Amino acid sequence: MQDERGTVTASGPAAIPLPAVAGIELAATSAGIYRRRRPDLCLMRIAPGASAAAVFTRNACAAAPVLIARRHLQVAAPRYLLINAGNANAGTGTRGLADALRLCEGVASLGGCPVEQVLPFSTGVIGEYLPVDAVLAVLPALHEALRADGWQDCGRAIMTTDTTLKAATRRFDTSAGAVTLTGIAKGAGMIHPDMATLLVFIGTDARVPRDVLQQALRQAVDGSFNRICVDGDTSTNDAVIVLASGAGAALDDAGDQRRFATALAEACTALAQAVVRDGEGATKFITLVIEQGGTTEECLAVGRAIATSPLVKTAFFASDPNWGRILAAVGRAGVAGLDPSRVDIFLDEVQIVQGGARAVSYAEEAGAAVMRQPDIGVRVRLGRGMASATLWTCDLSDAYVRINADYRS
Amino acid sequence: MQDERGTVTASGPAAIPLPAVAGIELAATSAGIYRRRRPDLCLMRIAPGASAAAVFTRNACAAAPVLIARRHLQVAAPRYLLINAGNANAGTGTRGLADALRLCEGVASLGGCPVEQVLPFSTGVIGEYLPVDAVLAVLPALHEALRADGWQDCGRAIMTTDTTLKAATRRFDTSAGAVTLTGIAKGAGMIHPDMATLLVFIGTDARVPRDVLQQALRQAVDGSFNRICVDGDTSTNDAVIVLASGAGAALDDAGDQRRFATALAEACTALAQAVVRDGEGATKFITLVIEQGGTTEECLAVGRAIATSPLVKTAFFASDPNWGRILAAVGRAGVAGLDPSRVDIFLDEVQIVQGGARAVSYAEEAGAAVMRQPDIGVRVRLGRGMASATLWTCDLSDAYVRINADYRS
Numbered sequence: 105m106q107d108e109r110g111t112v113t114a115s116g117p118a119a120i121p122l123p124a125v126a127g128i129e130l131a132a133t134s135a136g137i138y139r140r141r142r143p144d145l146c147l148m149r150i151a152p153g154a155s156a157a158a159v160f161t162r163n164a165c166a167a168a169p170v171l172i173a174r175r176h177l178q179v180a181a182p183r184y185l186l187i188n189a190g191n192a193n194a195g196t197g198t199r200g201l202a203d204a205l206r207l208c209e210g211v212a213s214l215g216g217c218p219v220e221q222v223l224p225f226s227t228g229v230i231g232e233y234l235p236v237d238a239v240l241a242v243l244p245a246l247h248e249a250l251r252a253d254g255w256q257d258c259g260r261a262i263m264t265t266d267t268t269l270k271a272a273t274r275r276f277d278t279s280a281g282a283v284t285l286t287g288i289a290k291g292a293g294m295i296h297p298d299m300a301t302l303l304v305f306i307g308t309d310a311r312v313p314r315d316v317l318q319q320a321l322r323q324a325v326d327g328s329f330n331r332i333c334v335d336g337d338t339s340t341n342d343a344v345i346v347l348a349s350g351a352g353a354a355l356d357d358a359g360d361q362r363r364f365a366t367a368l369a370e371a372c373t374a375l376a377q378a379v380v381r382d383g384e385g386a387t388k389f390i391t392l393v394i395e396q397g398g399t400t401e402e403c404l405a406v407g408r409a410i411a412t413s414p415l416v417k418t419a420f421f422a423s424d425p426n427w428g429r430i431l432a433a434v435g436r437a438g439v440a441g442l443d444p445s446r447v448d449i450f451l452d453e454v455q456i457v458q459g460g461a462r463a464v465s466y467a468e469e470a471g472a473a474v475m476r477q478p479d480i481g482v483r484v485r486l487g488r489g490m491a492s493a494t495l496w497t498c499d500l501s502d503a504y505v506r507i508n509a510d511y512r513s
Numbered sequence: 514m515q516d517e518r519g520t521v522t523a524s525g526p527a528a529i530p531l532p533a534v535a536g537i538e539l540a541a542t543s544a545g546i547y548r549r550r551r552p553d554l555c556l557m558r559i560a561p562g563a564s565a566a567a568v569f570t571r572n573a574c575a576a577a578p579v580l581i582a583r584r585h586l587q588v589a590a591p592r593y594l595l596i597n598a599g600n601a602n603a604g605t606g607t608r609g610l611a612d613a614l615r616l617c618e619g620v621a622s623l624g625g626c627p628v629e630q631v632l633p634f635s636t637g638v639i640g641e642y643l644p645v646d647a648v649l650a651v652l653p654a655l656h657e658a659l660r661a662d663g664w665q666d667c668g669r670a671i672m673t674t675d676t677t678l679k680a681a682t683r684r685f686d687t688s689a690g691a692v693t694l695t696g697i698a699k700g701a702g703m704i705h706p707d708m709a710t711l712l713v714f715i716g717t718d719a720r721v722p723r724d725v726l727q728q729a730l731r732q733a734v735d736g737s738f739n740r741i742c743v744d745g746d747t748s749t750n751d752a753v754i755v756l757a758s759g760a761g762a763a764l765d766d767a768g769d770q771r772r773f774a775t776a777l778a779e780a781c782t783a784l785a786q787a788v789v790r791d792g793e794g795a796t797k798f799i800t801l802v803i804e805q806g807g808t809t810e811e812c813l814a815v816g817r818a819i820a821t822s823p824l825v826k827t828a829f830f831a832s833d834p835n836w837g838r839i840l841a842a843v844g845r846a847g848v849a850g851l852d853p854s855r856v857d858i859f860l861d862e863v864q865i866v867q868g869g870a871r872a873v874s875y876a877e878e879a880g881a882a883v884m885r886q887p888d889i890g891v892r893v894r895l896g897r898g899m900a901s902a903t904l905w906t907c908d909l910s911d912a913y914v915r916i917n918a919d920y921r922s
Contacts, residue, residue: 428640509827
């Protein structure tokens, strides 16, 4: 389905219209990385002269492709991205680095560009070696197949335990002309089973200076992918990359750049929310709004304490308006000098906590009615200042445990 | 059962010999706080001239009894402790404070002491008011019933969702004579459903200066209750208190004080481990040893990242030697400059990770054999220095979700 703001999220095998982006071509194939044959390898080609920006995992045990992509981005603008699912190439030591480099060299020789212009990305099981020869064998045909309308195929090929294709697109006008922005994401948990997890690829035809692009991406990620929590884990492979091909409008005007940044933030937020909605075992989508904080950081700390609390998350699963668990999570968030007697908590419009205690007006049935909804808003007022933050999370169900206990067996 | 070091842990209704502590008397009764009649109220009397030390929750939304006990301890040595289960008196605002004070006044008038010499403790559901009149009504009979051998009754009366009585005792000699130390604890999760959770009461007949007692307790707690993790939540009511009645040996000698501190640390560790073993839904007991860290703090950070990772914990539940999840948790622990190529990981004696990648010698069946054990050791070497830390945790099972999703319904 496509909502009024142009967001595309869909499940099932139906084809979704994902606008092509001038200057970017894609293709997907099966390299046999998964035992059961399915698309598991993507190639993206970006026009010469493009700019790119990326945000990578802060996990100290970052995967081989992350280390190489980071290094390559420092020396050249990318011409190719090679992405595989089914194997994270993480926990693979020096052999993993050599494997990722061999794949980059394979693409570079087909594309006639320096190896530094190829960025590798991997997602899947940690600790197994990539079937490098099998991947190299399918590269020539994959390179031949590159085409502008390959976004959907690639969106499916990067899925691992995802149950839905995650995509978003925006079209907007600028003083320099119309701009298209299309993105795909994979992730169904901040981290998967032993899957190393979140990958996001966004393309635009706009010409955007690299520093502007990097700043816009950093802000967009801070307000989207850094605001979601499925299970509190973060992965060795997380990467978000935006490619501006420059084939379309040149955004030199500051107002146009702001419009671009807004569209990028909207697309990232839509993709981030799609990840939470597809969270492992999730049955509820929860929007946390933390208000009246002294700083954004303390609002985020409170939001993360709530979003990562197994007790809060199981209460959502049980549709139990268990405000004591939310209050206890607020209290353990590490906000110095927090005065509980100024804390208010709402479930949607129902006030459950007033001044740190059960709201006088609160009737349990009103709270329970909100908790039974598939989409729930939780608003916490800290009574300390003017800062606020919004985060998204999901509940914790027995299905989460089953999925993660069964994954490898 | 009683092991060779004098630790007592037991389940079921059988009576356990818990040595009396000269200068401390206890009694338990039912005040009807639980709907189903069961012991839910304890009184402890300590001889005049005793010293006491305590460690309380750092949760900013600390319960009313925590606020009052903290304040009373600042002005006087306690003569009485009043402890109830079934109701945490947390999230109860100013009325909660008034309720706790009324109970202290009731005890003070029976005992003929200032109200500041009475400390209140509560554990149970958050956000409901205490049945103050019902508690006051049973106080006279409870006060009459105080006796030296009431430890076991009290250990049972403070249980909430605990399935085992948690107690530990130590007897040791000093230059000033023999010393007895007996303690009881409740807690089956760092925090319960909406239960506010960990309470520990330890008594000794030794005469110990208050500053020595406080320092010994702080160190004991740092190495025991601060090293366990069931679900990563912390509660509004956590409290650990040690009472030195002074009826026995006077520990003025530094060597004797060190012996006391060691015995206290051993008792706290035994009680902390009993809490983890009784963790909600737990099927495995896991000892994490983090070695070769640059500092103890970074060892603890790595240990906590592992112990709180739902992915690691579900892997333990599934008996899956999923070292990728452990490595990813090590990587996200926030240790600056961590070099994954120096990280080794062992399951008991089986090396699973060597230099950040799968150990060459590793055979999955060897890892799986360790993972099937009810007690599992995980050793992580960071390759950075000489510091180390030991923590204890349990697995995450579907029973945890069921217990916490069903608790209030």
